[in-house]
Amino acid sequence: MLWTVLLALLVLLLLQTQLSVCLRELRSGVSRSPAAYSTSSSSSSSSSSSSSSYNATKQRLPGAIIIGVRKGGTRALLEMLNLHPNVEVAKAEVHYFNVEEHYRRGLAWYRAQMPLTLPGQLTVEKTPGYFAAPQVPARIWDMNPTIRLLLIVRDPAERLVSDYTQVLHNRLTRHKPYLPLEELLLHKGHIDPGYKALQRSLYHQHLARWLEVFPREQIHVVDGDALIRDPFPELRKAERFLNLPPRISPNNFYYNTTKGFYCLLSAGHDKCLDESKGRPHAPLSTQAFKKLCRYFRKPNKLFFEMVGRLFSWC
Numbered sequence: 001m002l003w004t005v006l007l008a009l010l011v012l013l014l015l016q017t018q019l020s021v022c023l024r025e026l027r028s029g030v031s032r033s034p035a036a037y038s039t040s041s042s043s044s045s046s047s048s049s050s051s052s053s054y055n056a057t058k059q060r061l062p063g064a065i066i067i068g069v070r071k072g073g074t075r076a077l078l079e080m081l082n083l084h085p086n087v088e089v090a091k092a093e094v095h096y097f098n099v100e101e102h103y104r105r106g107l108a109w110y111r112a113q114m115p116l117t118l119p120g121q122l123t124v125e126k127t128p129g130y131f132a133a134p135q136v137p138a139r140i141w142d143m144n145p146t147i148r149l150l151l152i153v154r155d156p157a158e159r160l161v162s163d164y165t166q167v168l169h170n171r172l173t174r175h176k177p178y179l180p181l182e183e184l185l186l187h188k189g190h191i192d193p194g195y196k197a198l199q200r201s202l203y204h205q206h207l208a209r210w211l212e213v214f215p216r217e218q219i220h221v222v223d224g225d226a227l228i229r230d231p232f233p234e235l236r237k238a239e240r241f242l243n244l245p246p247r248i249s250p251n252n253f254y255y256n257t258t259k260g261f262y263c264l265l266s267a268g269h270d271k272c273l274d275e276s277k278g279r280p281h282a283p284l285s286t287q288a289f290k291k292l293c294r295y296f297r298k299p300n301k302l303f304f305e306m307v308g309r310l311f312s313w314c
Contacts, residue, residue, distance in 0.1 A: 059114045061107065062090070062123040064148040064242055065140065067210075068131025070200055071162040072152045073224035076273060078126045080227075080235050083266050084247050088115040090125035097140055098133035107143065122242060132199070132206050137213040148242055149214065154224035155313040156201035156300065157292045158281075160185075163197040165282045182288050191295045198295075204302040211306070221307050231262050289314075 066074050082089045096102045096110045114123050130136045131151065140147060153159075164181045171178040184195055191198065199205075210219060220241040227234045232250045239246055256263045256272055263272035284292075293314035304310050 057116050057118055059111050060117050060123050061111055061143065062114065062125045062147070063144075064122060064124045064150060065130070066124065066126030066128070066150045066152065067136070067140075068128040068151055068206075069153055069159065069203065069224075070128040070131070071159050071166060072128065072154045073222075073227050074126045074128045074152055076227060076231075077150065077152050077222060077224075077238070078124065079264060079271070079273065080231055080248070080252075081124055081238060081242075083235075083252050083264060084239065084244055086120065086244055086247070087122050087124055087242075088117045090114055090123070093127045093129070094125050095127050095129060097136040098127065098129045103139065122244065131210075134209055137210045141213050147218070149210070149219045150222060150238065150241075151207070151219055152222040152224045152227065153203055153303075153311070155311070156203065156296050157289065157314050160197045160201050160292065161281045161284055161289075163200060165279060167197075168282055169279065181282050181284050185284075185292065186288060191291055198292075201296065202299050204299050204306055207303065207306055216307075221309070223311060225312070228261055 066077055068074065078089050081087050090113055092113075094102070094110065094113045096113070102109070114125065117123050130140075140149075161181065164184070168178050168181075185192060185198065193199075207219075220238065222234055222238060231253050232248070235248045236246065239248060252265050253262045254265055254270070255261075259272055261273070263270055265271075296313070300311075300313055
């Protein structure tokens, strides 16, 4: 009996000793915890900040699209908008909404064609083929019904000749023949309404399809001829339409006498559009050009009424 009591006391003494050691370690751990927590918190915060910073920059769907017109100055407008610090642009034409093969790939593919942007920056893409493609307005609406659209137009007769000149250049580059413009444009001495380049210049027909889907206030019309003559006023209007703070100034442009058009200045670097811009037009007789201007009189009048402004076209 005595031995049992002694053994019980011995076990109790050992347990007490072990408990004392544990309490000392626990108190020691508590005294270290603020520093340990601070280090852990700092590391976690740094990791979180790094992760947040990384995740903030990503590819986003466009908030604005330059929808056309072909050979109207879409590239110039895109590059000029890119002067704005709050704008990032897709460098290549995407042709997502007007090429079935691309559209079937879905919005994930479309987003992957966009530039990296920070929150608050505006992503802009331009594909001039969108304007004349009947299926495009509804597709863009389905993606984002509040998107802002920019339409840049120029004299439709001049646009047609420029359109032909580009196709001619591409054909000659590939050593392929191409008919003179007058043979494509005229049939038995009259304007051929089936000529595709002419159809692209019937702005009122294409705009009517867009206005069936989008309200007029979501489509900003840029005067392409004015943009070439004096870029800044047109860029200031575009900034306001896109709800951008005014950051582009007249100092961002200088006239290049060799090229015959304005080039861009940003952060001490200048940039001019590529050699295809300002390319001499293919020949067209004065008589044929006058016929073209007469043909466009009524379509132009209809377009002016739709957009509520006049343009100095032939």
